[in-house]
């Protein structure tokens with residue numbers, strides 16, 4: 288079964304046609320990178336996958352998006368259930384003004400988990416999975432704002448992992464970080480691939496080629512090319528893709 | 538030249554800052570100075586004295602005891618620490634019961650000697666006379682040197698400034714009236730105000746918000762008399778009807794009117810605070826599968842806590858200090874309230890209603906200033922403690 292299966296998706300911000308007839312499939316435990324020039328609709332498409340665009344008034348979608356076979360835009364779908372399954376890490380780290388522990392426990396608490404020992408175990412596991420444990424193990428009670436930007440971003444990843452999603456959406460997760468933190472996040476993505484299906488938006492071609500199995504190239508709201516990453520970077524079918532990855536525009 | 542101008546502006550700012558602070562300080566000093574005279578003013582009416590029989594062991598009476606004696610509520614000396622002996626109250630006009638008009642003299646020239654004689658003969662007497670009718674060799678004990686004690690004010694259970702011979706300046710009924718009315722107002726307006734703020738900030742569509750917000754801000758500008766009038770015409774009769782009360786002017790009516798008045802401030806300030814919550818923080822919560830309500834009470838309200846606290850402080854401030862509207866709907870009975878459905882009187886309403894009739898420098902006048910000091914202290918304590926609490930939580 289395909290983890291993500293988008294068919295004929297058109298998306299509008301009021302009367303602005305932001306995405307045009309997108310068809311895209313993602314298999315389980317793969318990493319897919321979205322690339323393309325600024326404003327081409329990468330974030331828009333990513334946010335379609337966990338219905339984050341619902342928050343923006345005046346948006347409209349046609350076509351269908353299936354996650355694990357289920358149409359997530361069908362009537363009767365609970366968005367909070369969907370978002371539990373499809374986690375998200377944002378471009379800028381956005382921890383809550385709470386302690387490190389409470390940040391990671393948040394997703395569990397809002398989803399009705401009350402078992403204290405379970406929460407504790409899960410928080411520790413998630414922080415370890417986000418490769419942050421050694422740096423924060425002595426200050427779990429401290430405010431999340433006391434961490435560096437890179438640590439905050441890994442905390443946000445840990446927070447997303449804590450509720451055991453199936454899919455992890457990452458919108459330029461390393462764009463605000465220094466090279467060392469970026470390398471850590473990339474390593475982490477490589478590790479997480481074993482357990483999660485990952486969709487990552489990036490402007491960094493090396494990053495896309497390093498971390499992803501498949502790459503989707505968007506341009507002006509259209510999905511121009513979607514193929515194995517090696518193929519996109521060595522033998523793109525479209526001249527526009529080639530121009531973009533070789534840095535001739537974008 | 539530029540530097541000179543900057544210095545000039547700096548100086549002007551400093552000056553206006555200091556003038557403001559000094560003015561406020563002067564007001565406070567003035568308030569406390571006027572009030573301080575209260576405990577030097579006599580317990581009984583200026584120019585009068587109380588006389589007792591020499592054998593009476595009672596040497597001092599406080600303001601409230603004097604009032605009760607003259608009201609006939611205390612009828613025996615043993616109730617005020619004396620011997621078992623019925624109290625016999627004698628005022629100037631009562632002298633005619635004991636002596637004929639001839640005996641007192643055509644122009645009352647014999648009153649001093651007769652008063653002295655009467656006092657020495659009656660063991661249970663308490664005589665209340667103007668000073669000039671007291672003979673040099675008055676045969677009795679005089680209680681004219683007594684001044685009002687702090688207990689008479691802070692512990693006094695009655696506010697009755699025109700009582701004779703001893704005016705009652707008891708703080709308790711007014712203080713409790715203020716507290717009841719304000720507490721009721723806050724209990725009504727805070728939950729409701731925060732609910733409306735949440736609705737406006739998080740739930741209402743842009744259209745509804747753009748319509749409601751200016752409307753609510755407009756409400757804050759309506760003069761309080763108008764609210765008082767509304768309360769008098771709508772709320773007071775409504776309460777009287779629904780609770781089957783003898784009078785509708787009650788503490789509850791005051792609380793409701795104050796709550797309505799405080800709402801616009803609370804809503805505006807709390808809503809502004811909630812709108813400062815970054816979108817990214819809200820999205821983070823929703824992306825973790827939190828519902829909108831969970832996001833509101835787990836992220837937005839905690840994030841906006843300090844703003845909500847200031848909304849509460851401003852609301853309480855308005856409630857405690859409000860005068861006119863409360864004066865109109867609370868019934869103005871200076872008695873200690875037992876339920877919210879009784880008439881009460883608040884400190885600000887008392888000051889507003891009575892300052893005009895109290896002559897400058899009199900005990901009544903000083904008592905009103907003392908009330909002002911109490912009001913000042915209450916608001917100060919509240920805002921300092923709330924500041925303290927919210928700071929502590931924030932760290």
Ligand SMILES: Nc1ncnc2c1ncn2[C@@H]1O[C@H](COP(=O)(O)OP(=O)(O)OP(=O)(O)O)[C@@H](O)[C@H]1O
Pocket residue numbers: 300303305323324325326327328329330331332343
């Ligand atoms: N809230 C919105 N309302 C209206 N138009 C929007 C909104 N968000 C995005 N758009 C428009 O939709 C288009 C796609 O935006 P999107 O954010 O998906 O681009 P992107 O590929 O993620 O760009 P970037 O690389 O700069 O993040 C852009 O033209 C943008 O102006």
Ligand SMILES: [Mg+2]
Pocket residue numbers: 329330331458488
């Ligand atoms: Mg984007």
